[in-house]
Amino acid sequence: MIAIDNILVSDEVVEKQFVCNLDKCKGGCCVDGDTGAPITQEEAGIIEDIYPQIRHLLSPKAIAHIEEEGTHTFDDEYGLVTPTLNGGICVYGYYDEKGIVKCAIEHVYKEGKIGFKKPISCHLFPIRITEYDTFEALNYEPRETLCKPACKLGKSLKVPVYQFLKEPLIRKYGEEFYEALDATAKAHFGIEE
Template identity: 60%
Template sequence: MIQIENVLVSDDVVEAKFVCDLHKCKGGCCEDGDAGAPLEKEEKRLLDEIFEAVKPYLTPEGLAAIERQGKYLYDHEFGWVTPTVNGGVCAYGYRDEKGIIKCGIEQAYYDGKVKWKKPISCHLFPIRIVEAKHATYVNYEPREDMCNPACALGKKLKMPVYQFLKEPIIRKFGEEFYEALEQVAIEYFEAKQK
């Protein structure tokens, strides 16, 4: 476990290799799970603000799910989450011409319609954040079968999880945190080679 202030980072975040391989997993993390994407408190407000700009990127099924369930809902196990279409794909997701699930919020971001990229829980995947009373836990939790291609690609490219997820780690914890994590990783690998 790596400690940076009150954040405890699993060693796997530094040791494990991972690079999403969307052509193989087809964005399965957007539909595989027990609930929609976990949302931080502030993200509910952001969804309310940007919804009209994101609406054109959503499927009729996604819009119907949002109409029935709301832009977000409370799950007793996961807290605030995005709604899903019949317990499957996230209501904000859509399939592209290759069958890959993409995020309507993220596409609106890339098209310059909104300034928020997507929920941080999605951006950080396969890292999961657990907020406890005295610490924040940063765990590496890839999906067993679905993420096998990403683990294989990460090994092939020699890309540690923390490097692959640099942008969302900085987005969540800041530049200084990332630099501290990177320094720990460098020292860890140097010590391992001795």
């Protein structure tokens, strides 16, 4: 375990290798799961505000669900989450021309129309954050079957999980946190550039 301030990072985040392989998994992390993506109260408000700007990318079923139930929901285990359609695809997911599930929020962000990329829990996947009273724990939790291609690609490219997730780690915890994690990985785990 690596401790940086009040954040505990599992050794697997440094030791394991991972690079998303969308051609193989087809964005299945947006479909497969017990519930929607965990979101913060702040993210729930942002999603509610940007919904009109992403609505055009959503399926008629997703639009009907959101307009009936709301832009977020509550799960007993995870708290605030994005809604899903019948326990499957996230309402903010859509299929592109290759049959890959993409995020409507991220799509509109990349067009420069909104300033919010996507929920941090989605951006950090396969790292999961567990919040405790005095610290946060970051664990590596890929889906066993779904993420096999990403684990294989990461291994072939020799990309540690934390390096693959540099952008969201900095987004969540800042540049200083990432630099400390990177320095620890290089000094104690033999990670190279």
